[in-house]
Amino acid sequence: MDSKNSTKPKCIGVIGVGSFGTVIANILAAKNPVMVYARKQEVVDEINATHTAQGRAMNEEIIASSDPEKLCQSCDVLFFMVPSSGFQNVVRIFSPFLFPYHLIIHGTKGLCLNLKEGETLETVKKIKRSQILTMSEVILQETVAVRVGCLAGPNLSKELAQGQPAATVIASKYNEVILEGQSLLRSEKFQVYGNSDIIGVEISGVLKNIIAIAAGALAGLGLGENAKGLLISRGMVEMIHLGNALGGSIKSVMGLAGIGDLVTTCNSVHSRNYTVGYRLAKGDTLETILEDMDEVAEGINTVRIIKAFLETADLRAPITENLYRVLFEDLEIEEALQFLMKYPFNVDVDFV
Ligand SMILES: NC(=O)C1=CN([C@@H]2O[C@H](COP(=O)(O)OP(=O)(O)OC[C@H]3O[C@@H](n4cnc5c(N)ncnc54)[C@H](OP(=O)(O)O)[C@@H]3O)[C@@H](O)[C@H]2O)C=CC1
């Protein structure tokens, strides 16, 4: 607990070395010593021996370990960069070694469920907000950490890895988390904004994945930019209403982590969520797509969670509801599109 007395410079920890974790570790390593955690020993050995993580280049100074205790002892600041499907497990593995002095920032754009033992989404079908956890809520529930933040924005890892300019948002209730995140990550090519509405920023990053799947589907159908403009604008309205119902502020959806990331993800073949929609429209089944993809597309699970939330919330989310039917109930994409074209979205702006 007296880590502050050590004279050795502390490392910054990164948990998860997939596409995003690797790129964030490299950005952090430009200014500070970095230690990364991978669960597989072969990945740890690869990083330490060849300075690559599953083929992706890593800064030569980065050290890898599969020992969570070592990470927690060596680092006061930890970036959790694992998909939502494994997030709670990973946090539980780290929890015994975390202290209140640790500062935790996560980059995960997904949701977890907070159900009773033995319950699943299939058995409960309807969920309330209290049965949904954002990743910051998982960290607060599972650990003694207090100073928690998230990292979200238009940050396609492939572009960041090429050194292309970009910006992100660090959101936290604690200004010191925002300031620390900015100081660690900011560079000439990477601008870092702050936001105190952590739930709004997390939810924005989560919800834009749903609209990105729909955007990929429109592109796969060969539809043009007018249709995309329609989708992005109605998608933003849906994100605002859902974000509000889930406890986020409208302002965050209007910011970089909301509309900024929405535009990027709805326009990029580098987005896994967009790719899922594109391939569905080209005739691939969800099963085939999931079998082929070795990276995560968070939007698929998010659609399931939001659909169950809509069963208890007093609002409609027509894009999400129709996408659910396409993904899980065999509705043809063309039929979903026709339904949306007939949907009475009569009022353009109904949220201000
Ligand atoms: N890629 C991108 O452009 C961006 C991604 N994000 C978000 O970042 C998160 C991670 O995405 P990304 O890096 O792309 O995902 P990837 O699929 O590329 O990598 C996931 C990484 O997490 C590790 N992991 C998964 N489950 C566990 C677990 N239970 N314990 C330990 N490690 C685990 C995997 O390790 P293993 O190899 O052992 O399975 C792998 O290294 C997602 O929520 C995504 O939405 C946010 C912004 C941009």
Ligand SMILES: O=C(CO)COP(=O)(O)O
């Ligand atoms: O969130 C992202 C870019 O900001 C990455 O999107 P995908 O997960 O769809 O690849």
